[in-house]
Amino acid sequence: MNDVAPNGSTPTAHSRALRDPAPTRRPLMLCLSHLRWGFVYQRPQHVMSRLAQSYDVLFFEEPLFADHVEPQLLTSQPTQGVTVLVPQLPAGVPHERVIALQRELLDAYLAEHRHDELLLWYLTPMSLAFTDHLQARVTIFDCMDELSAFMGAPPELIERERQLLARADVVFTGGHSLWEAKRHQHANAHAMPSSVDIAHFAQARELLPDPTDQATIGHPRLGFFGVIDERFDIQLVDELARQRPQWQIVLIGPVVKIDPQTLPRRANIHYLGGKQYSDLPRYLAGWEVALMPFAINASTRFISPTKTPEYLAGGRPVVSTPITDVINDYGDSGVVSIADTPAAFIAAVEHALGAEARDSVLAQADAALNGMSWDKTCAAMKEQIECLR
Template sequence: MSWKSADNSAAESVDLVWFSEVQWDFLSTRKQRLLQRFSSRWRILFIEPYALGRSAHWLPVKRGRVVVVTVPFLKTVPFSIGRLLDLAVPRNGIASAGHLVLRFWLMMLGFSSPRRIIGLSNVYWGVVAAGMPCSLRFYDANDDHLSFPGSPSWLPPFLARYLQACSLVFSVSPELTARLQLPEGIRCVELGNGVEYDHFAVDTPEIPSFLAALEGRKLGYAGAMDWVDCELLAGIAGAWPDVHIVLVGPAYERNWWERQEQLRGFSNVHYVGRVDYGDLPTWINGFDLALMPLLRNPLKTVSHPNKLYEYCAAGVPVLAIDYCSALDAARGVIHVARTNEEFIAMIPEALRDNRKAERKAFARQHDWNRLAAEMERELLKSSGRGCL
C-alpha cells in the first residue's frame, strides 16, 4: 500500500509529515490552505487528531495531493479519564500505543524515509516528533498552543522538547514569536495568515436563502464560535434590535449554542452553524457588515486572523474589536473599536463604509498563493534541497 505520486520519482519528491491539531475536514484553516498549494514534487501526510462526535479517517483518504489519516493521541483521551494523564506511567503507555499506530501508517504509506520533513502544530506530538529521523523539523506557530483552555501542566515540556530539536519556526505574529522564547540558532520566519482571494472576491454571488429572507440589516460573523465575545454580541443585539446578527461557523466545544442562554434569548441573533468552505463567500457577501467581536485573551492577542482577509476580499464593511496587532495594518480599510461600548456605537458608521476597492486591494496582498510559495521555499532551502 503506497501512495507515491505517479508523476514524481523518489529522487525528486519531498516527503512531509504534518502533525495537526485540527481535523482536515472540520474547519478550513491555515494548514489546509498552505499545503494544498505546494508544488507537485511534494508528498504530504497529514496526521489529524480524533475528536468525539466528528468524522474520523481511520483509513487514509486523499485531499488533493495530501493524504489524511486519523491517529488518536494524548489530546483525544476522554475528559472523564484524562486526569490519569497527569501520571507519567499511564501517559507514557497511551503515548506508546498512539506511536505504534503512527509508525504503522508511516510504513504502510511510504513516509518512513529519514529524508522526510517533519512539521508540527499539534504540541501533544512534540516528544514523538522530536525523536523521528528527518532532514528538517519545523514548528508552525499559528496559535499559542499552550494557552488553549484545559491545557495540562505537563504539556509545556512537550513543546520545549520539540523546539530544542527543530531548526525552523513559522510564526504568525511578532507577539507570538516573543512568547515562544525560542532557543538560540532557530531560524524564525514570520508568515502571517491569508486568504484564497479569488474564492472570496466574487462581485455578484448568490446570497443564501436564509439571509435573503431576513428583513433589515445583517451583521455577520464567520469563523469558529469558541473565540467570540458573547457578552459583546449580546450588547449589540440589545442595542440594535432592528438588525440581525448572523453567526456562521462551527464550535470546537460540544453543544456550544445550547449553552448560550443569553444569546438565544434574542430573536435577532441567529446561529447557522458550520457551512461548507465552498459556500462561505456567499454568506460573507450577504452581510451588510462583517464583525470581528473576538475575545481579548492571551490566546487571541497573539493571533493573526484569516477572517480579516476573507472579509476584505469580499469587499464588505468590517468592524473589529482591537484585540491583536494584525489589525493595525488594516486600519485604513476597516473600523476598529477599543471597547465594547465603542464597538456598539460605531455600527452605523461602519455600515456606511464604502471603501470596497481599498479592502479588496488590501486582501490581495495576503493571498495564500504567495504565502505557500514562501513557506515551500523556506522548507526546501532549510532541508538542503535548494530553491524552486
C-alpha cells in the first residue's frame, strides 16, 4: 500500500459536521474498487468515465495507511462526473477496525451527499464487508478477473464472492471464458469483454516522435505495455532476448507483487517503467511487433487482455502465448500469432517482422476490431442496468 495521498487529493475529516442538502436527481453509482484510479488506466476508468455521463460516480478505493493521522477520506475528481474517495487510516489498525472505519467514513459521506437512488458497482467482493448494509436499487458485480487466483488473494475472497453473487442483480465478466465459469453461478451474467479506444491508439499508425527514453533504443523493437506481475512469463522473455540479442525488447509498466530482482537483465531488455495512458501511442508507434508474453498459470486462465485490441488499433502485429480468450477472439485474425514455446514465439516474431506481414497487418487489424469500442460496451452495460431500475 502507498502511504501518500493521490495528486490533487483534498482531505475530508470524518468529524466534519454533516449538512442536510436536498438529494440530487441523478442516480449515484458507487464503484468499490481494489484498483486505484491513478495506477494503470484500464477497464474501470474507461467504464466509469463513460457511465459518469448518466450517473454521479463515486470511485471508492482501498485504504491508505499513515502514522499519526485521523481517519478521513481523501477526495479528488480526476475527470468530469467522477469523484475518487480514498480512506486514509492510522497505520497498525486491526483488520476489524479497518472494516468498521471504512463503513463509518463511507456512511458519513453518503449522508452528506444525499441521492434519491443508489447503484452499487463491485469490482471486488471484499468491499462487501463494509457495504453489506447499503440498500441499492441495482447491485452490479463487474467480474474483471478471477481474483481468487491472483497472488496474495485473501483467503476469504471466495466466500465473499459467493455472497456477492447471491446479492447481485447482474454480473458482467471481463471476457468470454470467465463468463463460461460465472454463468453457472448467476442467472443474469453477461460477457462484457474489455474493449478499445480505437482513435486513441490509432495515433500509433502515424509517424510520431519517439519518447526520449525510447529514442536511443535500436531496432527491431518488440514491445509490451501493462502490469508486470505474476502473469508475466519471465523465462520466456529471457529466452527470447538470449536467442535473439539483436532484437530490442521494450517493457512498459509497473512491477507489482513480484521481486524486481527476478526479472531478466540483458543488454537488449529495456524496462521503461509505468507511463501515462496518453503517452502509450507514442511508444507503440516505435515498435515493430507487440508482445503478450503471459505465463500459463491459474492467474491467466480467465484473462481477456485489454492490450490485444489496443495493439491492433495501433497497427502492430501481436504475438501472444496461448491465452484462451486471445485464441478464441483473435486466433483466426491473421494478425495475432499464438505461440506455446520459446521456439514458436521466436518464429512468430520473425514472421511478423517480415515485409509481407507488414503489408497486410493494417487491414487484418481493422477487420479484427470491427465494431469494437468502449462506448458500445458501456452502452450494453447501461442497458442491463436500466432494465433493472
